[in-house]
Amino acid sequence: MENLASKYDGILQSGNLTKYILETSVYPREPESLKELRNATASYPMHFMGTHPDAGKLMGILLKLLNAKKTIEIGVFTGYSLLLTALNIPDDGKIIALDPDRKAYEVGLPFIKKAGVEHKIDFTESPALPVLDKLLEDPSNDENFDFAFVDADKHNYWNYHERLIKLIKIGGLIIYDNTLWGGTVAWPEEALLDPRRKKVRQDAIAFNNAIASDTRIEICLASIGDGFTICRRAH
Template identity: 40%
Template sequence: MSNRTLQLSSELHSYLLSVGVREAPIQRRLREETARLREANMQIAPEEGALLALLVRVLNARNILEIGTFTGYSALAMALALPSGGHLLTCDLNREWTDIARRYWREAGVDERIELRLGHAIDTLRSLQMESMANHFDMAFIDADKKTYRDYYEHALELVRPGGLLIIDNTLWAGRVAEPGETDPNTLAIREFNRDLHADERIELCLVPIADGVTLAYKRHPT
């Protein structure tokens, strides 16, 4: 998770938000409250929330999986875009942050659409597979521990239906993945993850330079 964006001038980014994003007042208030937290850099950018909501509508998604919710902005954006009867299952480890999320979900009237499972995401994903939910989800959003991205991705790929979409955040990592001298564990993990996805024949792939880099992976139908 990160609110870092690629190198846009402040004027251009302000313009982008003024004409390219329709942010509901409750989304803005959640973003502003989150900005006061020490961990505020984990918040996704508003333009990324708008992209997620648009993808929900384009896919006509009814079942969404989210790995990492923080204070709930991404889940709120997607849940607001869900049709009646839609369901979003999100997993996170931190009760303090997700208590903020629950408060805004409830105020927005989408809390009944969102199921939060607290605990280690890998354990939750394994449980979903044991619950026979393979190929159940139309869409998955991955935005959690970077060093575990490959494991999250493999589980999510099993849980998303053929023709569904996986969305992975922070895949440009403020540009560090393109700098050979950057060798911290998160940068190395994302760099390797990007290479692995580029070679993965199970998906169609596009890395979009929005916010901190968003990878779209379309799960191919079996041949």
Template identity: 45%
Template sequence: MSTRTIGLNEQLYSYLLSVSLREPEILQRLRQETASHPSGNMQISPEQGQFMRLLVQLIGAKKTLEVGVFTGYSSLSVALALPADGKIIACDVSEEYTAIARLYWQEAGVVDKIDLRLAPALVTLDQLLATGQANTFDFAFIDADKVNYDGYYERALQLIRPGGLIAIDNVLWSGTVANPEIQDESTQAIRILNQKLRDDERVTLSLLPIGDGLTLALKRY
């Protein structure tokens, strides 16, 4: 028993992966390719991808939203867990990064499940709301520029149905959120959202120390 979450050193983290990770070979290859990318640290961890697949299956998600695609590991993880008629609307601004994602989506046979929108995500989310798609999504994953996290969250909350789930990445931000000496714009934006979520009665909340910190917000009404 433990009264607090334990830390993971390299040995324990390796053990965790060895006894729990069920990573499809195509996801493993994408993760390895992305690891050599200059911005490879933007990729989620494999155990987080697996956890998200479990969440999608648990809530029976069919229509999902992703804000921030990068090379496609998270969207591919979710797409593999969706039923044949499932759909992801994926928001990103980089043709370069998402070109890698498209290759793996195609190879995995899930390209028809993913509707990639190359535009500022706030614009795409506002368009979805304007076309009557509020309360129609089952799941949303937010993992993009941190200064707009609050805007992404508020729009995702409108788009998600009651009982739907929003997952927000990087909420521990490598521990910098707990260091008052660090006051850059991104860190402050995450702190503000974390504090807001703590008191937001529209959702049921849990912040998990998986990856770089993952907040789960279940829409109550």
């Protein structure tokens, strides 16, 4: 029995399970515009930075359950998660999208336009913190957003959180991507030789510990994609 268990544990740890999930319940229902954007991203440098389609499927359901209308996205890359959000909020919904790399955003822009949702997106080519601070200068923005998605520089996750927690309404959601960092958060320190990957791992661990202790929110760290930390603002 032990050998059999080890065999199946190996299957679960391979890409077979992810492949099964994608082919069974994700790709068959993926909107054509998202599929085209995903395929275009596959040939773009650092293509792996895009949101995992299975994680995107969960995010789409959460947006609908929340009836989200006003959202914030920090870290756009080529725009898979941005287009997904735009497709799942009402026609008069708005997304404040922040990223210092407009070139990557423009890879996805034709697909956003083709889907007819560009009018929902307010893209700003800028680091996020100055824009968030500017939003917070206006009291009308306090608790005025339903949802936020963060997939950006990991060392600033807590800085983003401290600002977003004031902008998101009670009952709203904030999702942080890549919080498992390829599973390395559970590895021993000496297992990582690349200094950059080791630093990002340390940032992810520090953020995970901090967010787990934040009594202002309820959290679920879901082992989907590269780790989705879903935070519901409780008070």
